[in-house]
Amino acid sequence: xxxxxxxxxxxxxxxxxxxxxxxxxxxxxxxxxxxxxxxxxxxxxxxxxxxxxxxxxxxxxxxxxxxxxxxxxxxxxxxxxxxxxxxxxxxxxxxxxxxxxxxxxxxxxxxxxxxxxxxxxxxxxxxxxxxxxxxxxxxxxxxxxxxxxxxxxxxxxxxxxxxxxxxxxxxxxxxxxxxxxxxxxxxxxxxxxxxxxxxxxxxxxxxxxxxxxxxxxxxxxxxxxxxxx
Numbered sequence: 690x691x692x693x694x695x696x697x698x699x700x701x702x703x704x705x706x707x708x709x710x711x712x713x714x715x716x717x718x719x720x721x722x723x724x725x726x727x728x729x730x731x732x733x734x735x736x737x738x739x740x741x742x743x744x745x746x747x748x749x750x751x752x753x754x755x756x757x758x759x760x761x762x763x764x765x766x767x768x769x770x771x772x773x774x775x776x777x778x779x780x781x782x783x784x785x786x787x788x789x790x791x792x793x794x795x796x797x798x799x800x801x802x803x804x805x806x807x808x809x810x811x812x813x814x815x816x817x818x819x820x821x822x823x824x825x826x827x828x829x830x831x832x833x834x835x836x837x838x839x840x841x842x843x844x845x846x847x848x849x850x851x852x853x854x855x856x857x858x859x860x861x862x863x864x865x866x867x868x869x870x871x872x873x874x875x876x877x878x879x880x881x882x883x884x885x886x887x888x889x890x891x892x893x894x895x896x897x898x899x900x901x902x903x904x905x906x907x908x909x910x911x912x913x914x915x916x917x918x
Contacts, residue, residue: 690900692917693881695857696798699866700809700816702728703885705785713781717774718762730754735810739841746836747811752779783815792825794906799828801910806831808851810841843874865909869893883909
C-alpha cells in the first residue's frame with residue numbers, strides 16, 4: 690500500500706460535533722436525541738434521491754425535515770412559525786463546533802506530509818466556517834462538496850470528483866470518516882480508508898474493513914507515520 694499524499698475528510702459528524710447542536714434543539718421544543726434522528730433522516734433521503742438520479746441540496750432536505758419534526762412535536766405550530774424555527778436550527782447546525790480532536794488531528798495530518806481537503810455532502814462553505822478560523826485552517830488545502838460532483842457520497846462520482854479536482858490517483862488518496870458507508874464508497878473507487886471510531890463500535894461486517902482504524906483524530910497522523918515509516 691503506497692503512502693497517501695492527500696487526505697479527504699468527511700465533514701458532518703466526522704469533523705463537526707452534533708452534540709453541540711443539541712441545546713438549540715431542546716430550546717425549540719425538540720429532544721436532544723432528535724439531532725441524530727434528524728441528521729440520519731437527511732442522509733436517508735439524500736441517498737435515496739441520489740440513487741434515483743437527483744442531486745438534492747443538503748440544506749433544502751435538512752430544513753424540510755426540521756420543519757416536519759417541529760410540526761410533529763407541536764401540531765399547533767403553523768407552517769410559517771415552523772419554517773422560521775427550522776431555519777434557526779439549521780443555522781445552529783452550520784455553527785456547530787468541531788470535535789475536540791479535530792483541530793489537532795488535522796494539524797497532525799499536515800505535519801505527516803498529507804495535503805488535506807474536506808469532501809462533504811453538504812456545502813463547502815459549512816466546512817470552511819467550521820475550520821477556517823481555527824488553528825487547523827492553514828493546514829486545509831481546500832474545501833470540496835459532493836454537490837459539485839452531481840451525486841452524494843457514497844456514489845463513485847463524488848470521490849472521482851475529488852480525485853479529478855486535486856489531480857491525484859485513487860491509491861494516493863485517503864478518505865477519513867466516522868461513517869463506514871463513506872469509507873466503503875471510497876474503497877470501491879480505489880482510495881485508502883481511515884475510520885475514526887470515537888465510540889468503540891464494531892465496523893459493520895457488510896463492508897470491507899478500513900485500512901486504518903483509530904479512536905481519535907489525533908491518533909491518525911502518528912498511525913500513518915508508523916505504517917509508512
